[in-house]
Amino acid sequence: MVERDPILKAMYDTGLAAWFGGSLMGVVGLNGAAAEARDPRERLRISSIGWDRWTPLNAAAIGAHLIGGVGMRMSERRPGGDEEGPPMKNLKTCLSIAALAATGYSRWLGIRMERAREAPVAGVTEPSGEVPEDVREAQQRQRIVQWTIPVLTGALIVVSSIATELEKPRGPVGTVGTRAARALMPFG
Numbered sequence: 001m002v003e004r005d006p007i008l009k010a011m012y013d014t015g016l017a018a019w020f021g022g023s024l025m026g027v028v029g030l031n032g033a034a035a036e037a038r039d040p041r042e043r044l045r046i047s048s049i050g051w052d053r054w055t056p057l058n059a060a061a062i063g064a065h066l067i068g069g070v071g072m073r074m075s076e077r078r079p080g081g082d083e084e085g086p087p088m089k090n091l092k093t094c095l096s097i098a099a100l101a102a103t104g105y106s107r108w109l110g111i112r113m114e115r116a117r118e119a120p121v122a123g124v125t126e127p128s129g130e131v132p133e134d135v136r137e138a139q140q141r142q143r144i145v146q147w148t149i150p151v152l153t154g155a156l157i158v159v160s161s162i163a164t165e166l167e168k169p170r171g172p173v174g175t176v177g178t179r180a181a182r183a184l185m186p187f188g
Helices: 006-035 043-075 086-114 133-167 176-184
Strands: none
Touching: 006 043, 006 086, 006 133, 043 086, 086 133
């Protein structure tokens, strides 16, 4: 079994948890609450204020996750340190890159929407007839992209959990969880 640095593992896990939870809460809670503002001209402004406050913490969470992940991967390069198997590592890397890309694109769309803070909208990602075309386009794209972040980070949590389960030493029978993880991820 690979010896891991618990600090790196904690950075990886807590960063990922904050990234997942923050994105999900923002989509459901913040955008949902902003859509309830009585004045349609306040909805984008309220949402933008919340996302602007979250962005530095989200960047720190993502940074912690990436530092933890890179650090653990580098520590596994030592002799005898390749327990997890390349396909599982590659899947985690691909999910991380996709989540980073979705997060960056979502932020870029959010900045485009912020420029029209006073535009009356039906909801944060639901345009009204009075919204400028560039804002309408950003809202329509954001409606889809905002959900990809919790989906991708949630998938990364699941894959990481399976990888951890696969790394555990097995007894003659093994645990139900280990057997299920091996059945789901035969390449692990």
